Amino acid sequence: MDKKQIPYKIYLSENELPREWYNLRADMQNKPAPLLDPATHKPITADALSTVFCDEAIRQELDDTTRFFKIPDIIRDFYKMYRPAPLIRAYCLEEKLGTPAKIYYKFEGNNTSGSHKLNSAIAQAYYAKMQGLKGVTTETGAGQWGTALSMACAYLGLDCKVYMVKVSYEQKPHRREVMKTYGATVTPSPSPDTVVGRKILAAHPGTSGSLGCAISEAVEVATNTDGYRYVLGSVLNQVMLHQSVIGLETKTALDKYGEKADIVIGCAGGGSNLGGLIAPFMGEKLRGEADYRFVAVEPASCPSLTRGRYAYDYCDTGMVCPLAKMYTLGSGFIPAPHHSGGLRYHGMNTTLSALYDQGLMEAVSVKQTEVFEAAVEFARVEGILPAPESSHAIKVAIDEALKCKETGEEKTIVFGLTGTGYFDMLAYGKYNDGLLTDYAPTDEEIEKGFAGMPNIE
Amino acid sequence: MDKKQIPYKIYLSENELPREWYNLRADMQNKPAPLLDPATHKPITADALSTVFCDEAIRQELDDTTRFFKIPDIIRDFYKMYRPAPLIRAYCLEEKLGTPAKIYYKFEGNNTSGSHKLNSAIAQAYYAKMQGLKGVTTETGAGQWGTALSMACAYLGLDCKVYMVKVSYEQKPHRREVMKTYGATVTPSPSPDTVVGRKILAAHPGTSGSLGCAISEAVEVATNTDGYRYVLGSVLNQVMLHQSVIGLETKTALDKYGEKADIVIGCAGGGSNLGGLIAPFMGEKLRGEADYRFVAVEPASCPSLTRGRYAYDYCDTGMVCPLAKMYTLGSGFIPAPHHSGGLRYHGMNTTLSALYDQGLMEAVSVKQTEVFEAAVEFARVEGILPAPESSHAIKVAIDEALKCKETGEEKTIVFGLTGTGYFDMLAYGKYNDGLLTDYAPTDEEIEKGFAGMPNIE
Numbered sequence: 001m002d003k004k005q006i007p008y009k010i011y012l013s014e015n016e017l018p019r020e021w022y023n024l025r026a027d028m029q030n031k032p033a034p035l036l037d038p039a040t041h042k043p044i045t046a047d048a049l050s051t052v053f054c055d056e057a058i059r060q061e062l063d064d065t066t067r068f069f070k071i072p073d074i075i076r077d078f079y080k081m082y083r084p085a086p087l088i089r090a091y092c093l094e095e096k097l098g099t100p101a102k103i104y105y106k107f108e109g110n111n112t113s114g115s116h117k118l119n120s121a122i123a124q125a126y127y128a129k130m131q132g133l134k135g136v137t138t139e140t141g142a143g144q145w146g147t148a149l150s151m152a153c154a155y156l157g158l159d160c161k162v163y164m165v166k167v168s169y170e171q172k173p174h175r176r177e178v179m180k181t182y183g184a185t186v187t188p189s190p191s192p193d194t195v196v197g198r199k200i201l202a203a204h205p206g207t208s209g210s211l212g213c214a215i216s217e218a219v220e221v222a223t224n225t226d227g228y229r230y231v232l233g234s235v236l237n238q239v240m241l242h243q244s245v246i247g248l249e250t251k252t253a254l255d256k257y258g259e260k261a262d263i264v265i266g267c268a269g270g271g272s273n274l275g276g277l278i279a280p281f282m283g284e285k286l287r288g289e290a291d292y293r294f295v296a297v298e299p300a301s302c303p304s305l306t307r308g309r310y311a312y313d314y315c316d317t318g319m320v321c322p323l324a325k326m327y328t329l330g331s332g333f334i335p336a337p338h339h340s341g342g343l344r345y346h347g348m349n350t351t352l353s354a355l356y357d358q359g360l361m362e363a364v365s366v367k368q369t370e371v372f373e374a375a376v377e378f379a380r381v382e383g384i385l386p387a388p389e390s391s392h393a394i395k396v397a398i399d400e401a402l403k404c405k406e407t408g409e410e411k412t413i414v415f416g417l418t419g420t421g422y423f424d425m426l427a428y429g430k431y432n433d434g435l436l437t438d439y440a441p442t443d444e445e446i447e448k449g450f451a452g453m454p455n456i457e
Numbered sequence: 458m459d460k461k462q463i464p465y466k467i468y469l470s471e472n473e474l475p476r477e478w479y480n481l482r483a484d485m486q487n488k489p490a491p492l493l494d495p496a497t498h499k500p501i502t503a504d505a506l507s508t509v510f511c512d513e514a515i516r517q518e519l520d521d522t523t524r525f526f527k528i529p530d531i532i533r534d535f536y537k538m539y540r541p542a543p544l545i546r547a548y549c550l551e552e553k554l555g556t557p558a559k560i561y562y563k564f565e566g567n568n569t570s571g572s573h574k575l576n577s578a579i580a581q582a583y584y585a586k587m588q589g590l591k592g593v594t595t596e597t598g599a600g601q602w603g604t605a606l607s608m609a610c611a612y613l614g615l616d617c618k619v620y621m622v623k624v625s626y627e628q629k630p631h632r633r634e635v636m637k638t639y640g641a642t643v644t645p646s647p648s649p650d651t652v653v654g655r656k657i658l659a660a661h662p663g664t665s666g667s668l669g670c671a672i673s674e675a676v677e678v679a680t681n682t683d684g685y686r687y688v689l690g691s692v693l694n695q696v697m698l699h700q701s702v703i704g705l706e707t708k709t710a711l712d713k714y715g716e717k718a719d720i721v722i723g724c725a726g727g728g729s730n731l732g733g734l735i736a737p738f739m740g741e742k743l744r745g746e747a748d749y750r751f752v753a754v755e756p757a758s759c760p761s762l763t764r765g766r767y768a769y770d771y772c773d774t775g776m777v778c779p780l781a782k783m784y785t786l787g788s789g790f791i792p793a794p795h796h797s798g799g800l801r802y803h804g805m806n807t808t809l810s811a812l813y814d815q816g817l818m819e820a821v822s823v824k825q826t827e828v829f830e831a832a833v834e835f836a837r838v839e840g841i842l843p844a845p846e847s848s849h850a851i852k853v854a855i856d857e858a859l860k861c862k863e864t865g866e867e868k869t870i871v872f873g874l875t876g877t878g879y880f881d882m883l884a885y886g887k888y889n890d891g892l893l894t895d896y897a898p899t900d901e902e903i904e905k906g907f908a909g910m911p912n913i914e
Binding site: 007008009011013014077080081082092110111112114151154155173174175177178180181182183376379380381382383384385420422423425426428429431432 | 464465466468470471534537538539549567568569571608611612630631632634635637638639640833836837838839840841842877879880882883885886888889
């Protein structure tokens with residue numbers, strides 16, 4: 001097919017918006033290990049989770065056999081405000097690199113939350129609303145998830161309490177104001193409002209907070225407040241389920257133009273965007289219908305897949321959440337300062353962890369300065385200013401395209417551009433001024449993180 | 458037609474992207490008054506402008522008879538990175554308001570510059586490149602235009618020098634960094650680099666700058682530097698010409714679904730977005746083919762149409778630019794602090810001024826707090842967080858929709874949503890905290906602004 005016959009941006013019609021989410025676990029022969037009850041170390045029951053999560057969310061979380069879940073009409077209507085998201089052919093980047101490879105990226109940043117997070121936020125808020133709840137609680141680090149949830153809650157008329165990691169609360173006042181504009185209550189974490197928060201404040205006065213701590217606070221408030229439940233923006237399998245719209249749309253768009261991906265690349269924090277992007281492609285691979293290479297890209301400063309351990313671990317600092325078998329650096333691992341707040345989680349979604357363990361997916365870690373270099377190169381030719389998180393995928397997509405330049409291979413590279421970097425200009429400013437540095441934990445620091453893990457086989 | 462048969466977002470295909478810009482002046486019987494040479498007060502010649510502007514830009518500026526200008530292929534390819542822009546049906550806002558009116562908005566914010574400014578930035582940068590120039594200079598206030606021009610220049614490999622109003626340079630470091638990320642040099646204005654800048658710094662030490670002053674500096678640098686020309690993001694007729702893509706796409710999208718606008722609403726600063734949006738509709742009105750109401754919405758703090766004078770005036774503080782006959786508050790008018798930086802210009806595009814003078818367009822001024830109120834109402838149901846500038850149009854669109862609710866009329870309201878408010882969270886924060894106030898110049902202040910105007914009939 002003539003290069004230019006494929007448009008710059010492939011927009012599906014609203015009719016082509018997926019009607020069902022795809023549950024990749026249903027096609028896995030070796031399922032991800034179940035979540036365990038933190039008290040008994042037995043597989044967790046729906047009942048035990050019901051004070052924390054909404055009922056439908058639990059059903060989706062625990063179901064590893066149903067292949068498709070219908071997307072409710074109200075959620076689908078909400079999706080129509082910003083979806084289908086474009087699959088963009090990176091013509092300008094290809095030309096700049098002089099590569100024979102074809103590069104596509106699925107752009108999830110064209111909405112006010114600035115990222116893919118909205119796909120799951122609206123689903124989780126909807127189920128809370130359907131259950132007759134008053135509101136939801138959550139944590140947010142960089143702020144994308146908190147923003148997305150605030151938007152979803154404003155739309156449905158649901159109360160929204162966000163615990164925002166204190167360092168982000170202070171350094172990202174703009175994010176905070178977006179959430180408040182959408183009617184959310186935003187509290188810096190750790191806060192004196194919760195037992196967990198008070199404990200941490202007493203032990204570490206002046207702490208700038210962590211995602212694990214903010215999770216514990218949000219969970220505590222949800223379980224102790226009538227009519228509230230907790231929602232989470234990544235890591236969980238229900239989130240990956242909702243994010244499958246990314247991959248489903250991507251596949252439909254490629255199929256429409258007779259294109260087949262050779263490599264699918266995504267940045268990996270908790271894993272939901274990566275999982276959502278690769279889901280339908282991985283499904284084909286699992287069913288033996290097609291083959292693809294999958295590459296998870298993580299920051300060198302928080303390398304859960306490439307340097308972590310595959311074991312049961314705590315999901316939060318307060319150890320109140322279920323235990324998950326995943327690639328993890330230990331819930332006590334504190335990643336060095338790094339400007340991709342969305343990739344600073346110590347663990348990885350259990351499904352992706354299982355796939356990686358089974359050799360079905362590759363992983364690579366990259367340094368922050370080379371990520372910003374790729375981001376700027378991309379921005380200058382493709383126009384879009386990418387989020388630092390998303391730029392991890394850009395970096396590896398460029399590397400793969402340059403390999404094709406050497407070998408002359410005309411591979412089709414697809415990557416997920418999860419969001420925009422408008423709220424990351426402090427980091428870009430540092431990069432522009434040559435002040436950005438690289439961090440990677442030492443082996444000792446990695447070992448220290450492992451030390452606090454539970455011992456469960 | 459059943460309401461829901463029209464999609465939430467009407468996306469035209471790349472083939473439907475306009476191939477020509479539409480020059481509204483060609484259809485006007487009473488043309489806008491010509492620009493005058495500041496020295497001779499005679500209509501300015503192409504030759505006299507050639508040290509300031511690119512040749513093709515001058516040709517477009519002075520041509521009021523050619524109806525269509527072909528959009529060069531390279532510009533059209535660039536447009537494809539973010540255009541056609543969606544025409545969005547505001548189903549959720551309609552439902553929220555309970556109005557029988559149909560509300561559409563043309564959303565120009567889905568690109569990194571965050572606004573419609575890119576439409577003209579790429580055109581002006583392209584003509585500079587084609588003329589073999591090294592670079593361009595410009596001014597920027599809120600930063601949208603500077604960002605857009607930086608993006609266009611990065612794409613074409615052209616140098617870009619931006620003079621940024623000092624108060625914005627300091628209060629909007631994020632905007633500044635976006636421009637630097639795209640390779641632009643950003644200088645706070647007034648600066649010691651120019652004669653004009655030094656003069657103003659001497660007269661007003663500690664001044665926070667103004668758009669008029671930044672324009673003078675950028676013009677001075679362009680005329681004194683080999684291989685550079687000056688480009689401007691609004692006010693000029695060439696800019697309105699480029700911005701006609703907004704209106705052309707809007708009309709194509711409406712026609713496609715058999716919809717006809719009754720009212721077309723846009724915010725008005727220098728006038729380029731408003732002019733671009735209404736151009737093809739106004740053309741039909743001028744040719745007697747259809748009738749529409751047009752409403753220009755300006756801030757009460759800078760009311761050039763509703764309280765200004767229709768007369769020849771200076772376009773910049775330094776009085777180095779041609780004189781324009783326009784609705785103006787006087788080039789010495791200093792608008793009170795206001796959070797819509799893009800609407801703080803003292804004058805109005807000459808074409809729009811002529812149309813307003815001829816009674817073909819209405820104008821209304823609105824207060825900043827009611828604008829933010831409308832912005833938040835819109836954001837919560839439509840998802841998109843609008844720029845304060847764009848929210849002026851939202852405010853009046855909502856007012857018109859509520860009038861329809863009273864009368865039961867099923868009017869079709871179309872407004873321009875020119876951009877996003879991601880870089881305006883300081884202002885939203887003030888609104889959230891109840892700290893936003895309203896300003897309107899007193900009659901004395903208005904008279905004072907008029908005092909410095911040239912006396913030309």
